[in-house]
Amino acid sequence: MTQKLSNQLLVAFYKEMLLGRRLEERIGQLYVQQKFSGFCHLYIGQEAVSTGCLNAIRKGQDYVITGYRDHVAPVVLGMDPGVMIAELLGKVTGCARGKGGSMHMFSEKHRFMGGHGIVGGQVPLAAGAGWKIKYNKEDLVSLCFLGDAASNQGQFHEALNMAAIWDLPCIFIIENNKYGMGTAISRTCSLSNLSDRAKAYNMRQAVVDGRNVVNTYNQMKEIVEETRKTSKPILVEIQTYRFRGHSVSDPGNYRTKEEVEKERSRDCLVLLKETMLAQKAAKEDDFEKFEEEIADKVDAAVAFAEDSPEPELDELYKHVLV
Amino acid sequence: MAILTLREALNQAMSEEMERDPSVFLMGEEVAEYDGAYKVSKGMLAKFGPMRVVDSPISEAGFAGLGVGAAMCGLRPIIEMMTWNFAIQAFDQIINHAAKMLYMSGGQYKVPMVIRGPHGAAHMLSAQHSQCVDHMLVNCPGLKIISTIDPADAKGLMKSAIRDDNTVLFLESEMLYGRSGEVPDGEHIVPIGVGVVKRPGSDVTLVAWNKMVLLAQDVATELEKEGISVEIIDPRTLMPLDEEIIFNSVRKTNRLVVLEEGWGVASFGCHIVDRVVKECFDDLDAPPERVTNLFVPMPYNERLEHEVMPTAERTIAAIKAVLYK
Ligand SMILES: Cc1ncc(C[n+]2csc(CCOP(=O)(O)OP(=O)(O)O)c2C)c(N)n1
Numbered sequence: 288m289t290q291k292l293s294n295q296l297l298v299a300f301y302k303e304m305l306l307g308r309r310l311e312e313r314i315g316q317l318y319v320q321q322k323f324s325g326f327c328h329l330y331i332g333q334e335a336v337s338t339g340c341l342n343a344i345r346k347g348q349d350y351v352i353t354g355y356r357d358h359v360a361p362v363v364l365g366m367d368p369g370v371m372i373a374e375l376l377g378k379v380t381g382c383a384r385g386k387g388g389s390m391h392m393f394s395e396k397h398r399f400m401g402g403h404g405i406v407g408g409q410v411p412l413a414a415g416a417g418w419k420i421k422y423n424k425e426d427l428v429s430l431c432f433l434g435d436a437a438s439n440q441g442q443f444h445e446a447l448n449m450a451a452i453w454d455l456p457c458i459f460i461i462e463n464n465k466y467g468m469g470t471a472i473s474r475t476c477s478l479s480n481l482s483d484r485a486k487a488y489n490m491r492q493a494v495v496d497g498r499n500v501v502n503t504y505n506q507m508k509e510i511v512e513e514t515r516k517t518s519k520p521i522l523v524e525i526q527t528y529r530f531r532g533h534s535v536s537d538p539g540n541y542r543t544k545e546e547v548e549k550e551r552s553r554d555c556l557v558l559l560k561e562t563m564l565a566q567k568a569a570k571e572d573d574f575e576k577f578e579e580e581i582a583d584k585v586d587a588a589v590a591f592a593e594d595s596p597e598p599e600l601d602e603l604y605k606h607v608l609v
Numbered sequence: 610m611a612i613l614t615l616r617e618a619l620n621q622a623m624s625e626e627m628e629r630d631p632s633v634f635l636m637g638e639e640v641a642e643y644d645g646a647y648k649v650s651k652g653m654l655a656k657f658g659p660m661r662v663v664d665s666p667i668s669e670a671g672f673a674g675l676g677v678g679a680a681m682c683g684l685r686p687i688i689e690m691m692t693w694n695f696a697i698q699a700f701d702q703i704i705n706h707a708a709k710m711l712y713m714s715g716g717q718y719k720v721p722m723v724i725r726g727p728h729g730a731a732h733m734l735s736a737q738h739s740q741c742v743d744h745m746l747v748n749c750p751g752l753k754i755i756s757t758i759d760p761a762d763a764k765g766l767m768k769s770a771i772r773d774d775n776t777v778l779f780l781e782s783e784m785l786y787g788r789s790g791e792v793p794d795g796e797h798i799v800p801i802g803v804g805v806v807k808r809p810g811s812d813v814t815l816v817a818w819n820k821m822v823l824l825a826q827d828v829a830t831e832l833e834k835e836g837i838s839v840e841i842i843d844p845r846t847l848m849p850l851d852e853e854i855i856f857n858s859v860r861k862t863n864r865l866v867v868l869e870e871g872w873g874v875a876s877f878g879c880h881i882v883d884r885v886v887k888e889c890f891d892d893l894d895a896p897p898e899r900v901t902n903l904f905v906p907m908p909y910n911e912r913l914e915h916e917v918m919p920t921a922e923r924t925i926a927a928i929k930a931v932l933y934k
Contacts, residue, residue: 388909
């Protein structure tokens with residue numbers, strides 16, 4: 288678990304997390320400038336979870352699904368950020384041709400089964416991917432992200448039960464950012480350790496510190512390999528925090544300033560930077576270069592999206608049925 | 610009379626009823642400490658305390674079912690669904706339990722409960738967050754269904770709904786919580802099952818409810834310039850439906866257009882047309898027309914979204930079609 292990672296991997300992880308962060312900061316600006324509408328749920332603060340987990344799987348082969356906080360995961364899986372932002376802006380070049388928007392990013396090519404707007408609704412779908420893997424005797428896993436509050440949903444429990452009785456290679460990941468909208472998880476769940484929910488299904492469980500991307504990656508690597516080998520599901524609770532409100536229009540008044548400041552002091556990007564400096568994976572001025580490189584990528588993504596055309600009206604009836 | 614927004618009118622109705630009857634309580638996601646996702650329950654936690662304004666987990670089937678059980682045991686729950694899109698998770702409780710309990714128990718168990726929240730499209734929320742649920746619920750016997758965005762009607766109908774011994778579903782609209790209108794103070798009751806003539810007219814009957822009433826009014830104003838007089842009927846209650854007010858209007862205008870948000874296949878508009886054709890066949894001068902959402906899931910893109918929803922152009926075309934213009 289404390290195993291060191293190569294300098295090269297650390298740099299790659301840092302850039303990936305920085306890309307997620309800067310993309311979303313820009314998305315927040317685009318929203319405020321009314322370049323798009325609907326809901327906009329930012330992932331800022333949680334980047335180490337995506338990077339740690341999705342680098343532990345075989346990208347493009349293992350299946351991944353998540354909820355509506357879904358701008359970062361597909362990009363980590365390899366989706367062009369321009370295509371992601373084009374979807375946000377409702378453009379036909381977007382990953383769902385402008386029909387899905389912020390909450391519904393999809394990429395079959397990356398085996399990304401989507402962002403989903405119904406809290407908890409994606410969890411049985413992940414069991415379905417697990418079923419397919421087992422059915423075809425494949426050497427793959429199904430990775431499902433959900434929120435802490437989503438683990439109160441009936442569908443979550445039904446899915447875990449099925450995964451457990453049928454030995455489905457599913458990794459259910461509760462991204463515990465401590466809140467479902469404005470409600471602290473402690474007010475809606477009687478457990479303080481969410482991974483204990485696994486006990487009810489005789490399922491393996493694990494807890495991961497999701498601020499430390501090195502730990503997250505190492506621990507997830509083990510979990511993924513174990514799941515691949517045994518085809519037994521596991522419930523993982525990854526502890527994290529969202530720095531912003533539930534959505535861009537939520538000021539987040541239900542949290543104290545002190546709490547947010549304290550949590551921000553464990554910013555996954557800052558922690559990784561410290562590790563990199565200590566391990567001499569990068570020098571102080573390298574970080575400026577990373578920022579420049581990422582800024583260019585973000586600019587290019589936004590430019591692509593803004594220059595892209597709107598869907599034609601005849602797009603309306605496409606894809607209603609096959 | 611005070612000028613209140615829709616959210617204030619609903620808040621006032623719930624608060625007055627909770628003051629009057631200690632068995633009424635409000636439960637739902639974010640209703641208490643957050644003051645409601647759309648702030649409909651603002652200030653109610655402070656007024657009534659945490660046993661009567663209750664934050665629930667995100668477990669729609671769970672807390673809807675809890676409501677059914679509590680109602681069977683004598684309480685009068687108001688269950689807030691953050692939006693009706695999410696209440697689809699609770700349809701088993703609503704359809705299999707709430708709606709049928711009285712019947713299945715041979716009249717022993719009443720379920721006096723209100724389930725309320727916004728429905729329909731808001732703005733660029735895509736397919737899972739934009740559904741109209743009227744047509745999914747109206748054909749299940751055992752439910753009363755109210756659909757209004759008028760602040761005064763909302764207050765009066767909410768008070769009736771809370772006092773009703775049946776399960777009453779209340780459909781609002783998240784876009785219109787901030788829209789205001791005159792609302793009578795205190796004991797203002799609007800009976801369930803009574804429609805209203807929103808605008809008198811002589812050439813064509815336009816039946817519309819919920820946010821389609823606003824579109825109907827725009828269209829009527831527009832057509833007035835061309836000398837076409839549109840009578841707008843807002844049934845306010847879908848189940849039971851005030852059929853007489855529609856029949857009377859059609860008997861006067863001899864023409865019917867139904868304007869509804871939501872899909873048009875086997876929709877509530879179909880039911881209205883069926884009833885009118887049966888009861889007013891000899892009075893009709895043209896086959897009735899319906900204006901509905903296009904039969905596709907809601908796209909995210911703004912222009913496509915507008916295209917899916919009923920538009921003024923399509924409504925005007927339907928009215929002209931029944932007028933043979
Ligand atoms: C079935 C359902 N109920 C309610 C909502 C409204 N809603 C959207 S997000 C959310 C909070 C979810 O919190 P959590 O699962 O912890 O995820 P997080 O936002 O923390 O990532 C709620 C209540 C919804 N989208 N779907």
